[in-house]
Amino acid sequence: MISTLTATHIQKSYSFEGIEQTVLSDINLTFTQGQLYAITGSSGSGKSTLLHLLGGVDTPTAGKILFNAVDINAMRQTERTMLRTKNIGFVFQFHYLIRELSVIENVALNAQISGINSTEAYDKASQLLDHVGLRQEKLxxxxxxSGGQQERVAVVRALINSPTFILADEPTGNLDAHNAQALMDLLLDCHKQWGPGIIIATHDAAISSRMTHVLNIKDGVIL
Ligand SMILES: Nc1ncnc2c1ncn2[C@@H]1O[C@H](COP(=O)(O)OP(=O)(O)OP(=O)(O)O)[C@@H](O)[C@H]1O
Ligand SMILES: [Mg+2]
Structure with missing residues (x-):
């Protein structure tokens, strides 16, 4: 079965010091497993907000996010956690690595949560870290x-469970052109290997040019 992630009539508003700001107005989109999407738009246009809603990290003010037609915000907490662990690999714009854990522990933990035994989790984490040039940094x-190294750890952590969708928020924001290219190559390798849907929020034209669908957010709507 090909999985889908759908936004229906999504609205997101923030209230700050009594002023209501609508960031997303009426977003209707379907993302399909196996497809490559870039979400573009100027700073503050709502790219991170949309990705957080799609990943079940935040809840919409109105509308629904459906994973295979199931409303992810109506799921029980444990169900949603499992969805995020197994089906949606999320790379946050600000990484959120666990400070108290080493690089390899950060990556392997995500696999262990999904039920993989610890030897296998550490082997897989180790291989992926080698692949992104972090052989020396595992411990x-x-x-x-560095910022770019943290970024690569965050990406690897999101990939380790071979999720159905990979949602990445500016995954190359801290990388030089060479490492940005290598990271994109890794994501596209994953795409070849198990065919996830990949959704990347980015300002970088070199990235959006490698995606098959480019969506642009402006004034709360998709152009
Ligand atoms: N928790 C919050 N409370 C109030 N306003 C918020 C909150 N989070 C985001 N916003 C506002 O929502 C708007 C969209 O923010 P968002 O982070 O989605 O933008 P973005 O497109 O990802 O920008 P960037 O390219 O700079 O990462 C911004 O105006 C921001 O100030
Ligand atoms: Mg952002």
Missing amino acids: KYPHQL
């Missing part, structure tokens, strides 16, 4: 890494 802690 370091997040504060001992």
